[in-house]
Amino acid sequence: MTLQLHAPDPADERLELARQVLRKEADTLDRVADRLDGRFLQVVELLRDCSGTHPGRVAVGGTGKSADVGRKLAGTLASTGTRAYFLDPTRAVHGDLGTAHPSDVALLLSHSGESEEILRLARPLRSMVRAVVALTGNESSSLARLADVSLVYGPVEEVCPLTLAPSASTTTMLALGDALAFVLMAERGFAAEDFARFHPAGNLGRKLLKVEEVMRQGDELRQAPETDTVRAVFAHVRQYGRRTGAVLLLDGDGRLAGLFTDSDLARLIENRQDAALDRAIREVMTRRPITVGLGVRVPEAVSLMRQKKISELPVVDGDGRPVGLLDVTDLLGLGGEAEQRPAARQTA
Numbered sequence: 001m002t003l004q005l006h007a008p009d010p011a012d013e014r015l016e017l018a019r020q021v022l023r024k025e026a027d028t029l030d031r032v033a034d035r036l037d038g039r040f041l042q043v044v045e046l047l048r049d050c051s052g053t054h055p056g057r058v059a060v061g062g063t064g065k066s067a068d069v070g071r072k073l074a075g076t077l078a079s080t081g082t083r084a085y086f087l088d089p090t091r092a093v094h095g096d097l098g099t100a101h102p103s104d105v106a107l108l109l110s111h112s113g114e115s116e117e118i119l120r121l122a123r124p125l126r127s128m129v130r131a132v133v134a135l136t137g138n139e140s141s142s143l144a145r146l147a148d149v150s151l152v153y154g155p156v157e158e159v160c161p162l163t164l165a166p167s168a169s170t171t172t173m174l175a176l177g178d179a180l181a182f183v184l185m186a187e188r189g190f191a192a193e194d195f196a197r198f199h200p201a202g203n204l205g206r207k208l209l210k211v212e213e214v215m216r217q218g219d220e221l222r223q224a225p226e227t228d229t230v231r232a233v234f235a236h237v238r239q240y241g242r243r244t245g246a247v248l249l250l251d252g253d254g255r256l257a258g259l260f261t262d263s264d265l266a267r268l269i270e271n272r273q274d275a276a277l278d279r280a281i282r283e284v285m286t287r288r289p290i291t292v293g294l295g296v297r298v299p300e301a302v303s304l305m306r307q308k309k310i311s312e313l314p315v316v317d318g319d320g321r322p323v324g325l326l327d328v329t330d331l332l333g334l335g336g337e338a339e340q341r342p343a344a345r346q347t348a
Contacts, residue, residue, distance in 0.1 A: 017161075021167070024157075025167065025168050028156050028171065028172060029172065031154075032153045032156070032172050032176070035153060035154050039151055039152070040180075042149045043107075044183050044184060044187070046105050046131050046148075047077075047082060047107070047133075047180065048082075048184055050083075050103065050104065050130070051081070051082050054103045054130060055103055056083075056101050056104040057083040057084055057085055057101070057104050058082060058104065058107055059084075059086075059104050059105070059106045059107065059125075060074040060084060060085070060086050060087065060106075060107045061088070061089050061092070061107070061118065061121055062089070062108065062118070063115050063118060065166040066109040066111065066118075066166075067086075067088070067089075067109075069109060069170055069173045070086055070107075070109050072174065073109075073177035073178075077177075077181050078198075080181050080182070080184070080185040080195070081185055081188050082185075087100070087106070087121075089120065092121050093124070097124060097125065100125060100128045105129060105133060106122075106129045107133045108121070108122055108133070108135065109136075110135075110141070110143050111169040112137070113138040113143035114138070114142055114143070115143070119142055122146045123146065126148075131149065132147045133147055133151065134149070134150040134151065135173055135176060136150060136151075137153050137154060137155060137156055137169060137172070156169050195208060196209070196210075207297070208297065210295055210297055210298065211292060211315050212315070212323075212324060214330060215315050215326050216327060220325075222237045222246065222247045223237070224249055224250070225249070225250055226257040226280065227282065229277065229278050230265065230268070230276060230277045230279065230284065231278055233247055233249075233281050245262040245263065245312065245327075246259055246312040246314075246325060247260045247281075248322045249281060249285050254321050256316055256320055256321065257287070258289060259286045259289040259312070259314065260286065261286075261312065289314060291313065291314045291315065291316045292316075294315060294317060296315075298331070302331055305328060305331075311328045312326065312328070313325070313326040
């Protein structure tokens, strides 16, 4: 019997190369993490004071692939509480240096530390900002010598098969930028509420919205005393703005006593309970309806509505007084969980 040999599967070779790239970059980050020292803390203090003790901004500069990293770093800093902007080295030396302020700190990125454009920027920038920080892999580079503080991550080997294309070096700069931003974020006590203010749109914004930002309130609420008859409630309750099918019923102290919906009214009529229309609405309302308080995040409220299969959810203050109402029709456009519409209204 002849043994038949099979050629290596090209797909397996590609996957193995991809795994090697990821593992080598992960190993690089592990080594860089071990190299961090007091200079990292010096940079943190400079950047922290830049938006605190010395109100200014962080001017992030880089060229080539470092520019891409710099733009991302400036965005991460700005969205996590450290005011920052990207300073294009070429545009800067042709007039955009005017954006720099004496209270700013410049954070310049260059793996070699010998980038001509970065050095041309660094020299005049030193006299225009409070400090220049270098993020580089070369301890003895021109940029490291020019800077007030150098965050040197040391030698790294590019994982490109030719060891030429920026890869491990840009990954390292990106990760160190995240480390700076998130240490600053933690020092400032930057919370989810702060993050939400800077991310009002998109999926992040939706996840962080609080009920008071989307609930119906004021004149949009239908409210009535629980002692009124059903007929009187629907004859006299007026509503402005968005239509809702729920009436919030109040006790003598103005606290939420119950909920009555258009569906409840329809059921009375369908079941020929016309006599109930002239009795106090508290006899047919949903007592102790499901509610949420102020400060609850919208996804949590939507999850509760879906779990309980309700379409309206009153929002109450600390004393149990209604201050708003979530209606499923207002949540459909928010995406995610909100688009999975609850199946029913609260019923008695």
